[in-house]
Amino acid sequence: RHLLSSHGTVFRLTCPYTSQQNGRAERILRTLNECVRTLLFHAYMPSRFWPDALATATLLLNLRPCRP
Numbered sequence: 001r002h003l004l005s006s007h008g009t010v011f012r013l014t015c016p017y018t019s020q021q022n023g024r025a026e027r028i029l030r031t032l033n034e035c036v037r038t039l040l041f042h043a044y045m046p047s048r049f050w051p052d053a054l055a056t057a058t059l060l061l062n063l064r065p066c067r068p
Contacts, residue, residue: 032057 004011035057040049 028061032061035060 001011032054036050036053039045039053039056040047045053
């Protein structure tokens with residue numbers, strides 16, 4: 001904990017199945033699904049390109065300057 005705090009990281013223990021964690025995960029999944037559908041729809045691509053669009057959507061989500 002001392003090592004983490006010396007680098008500005010806050011160490012927190014949370015249960016993975018709490019409603020707060022599930023809500024955040026659900027929002028991220030919904031954002032990814034909407035982004036994938038948008039990418040495929042606007043590029044007129046068939047659904048067989050879903051894995052590629054998902055990889056792109058994940059990259060875009062991770063590159064956003066704000067918190068999801």
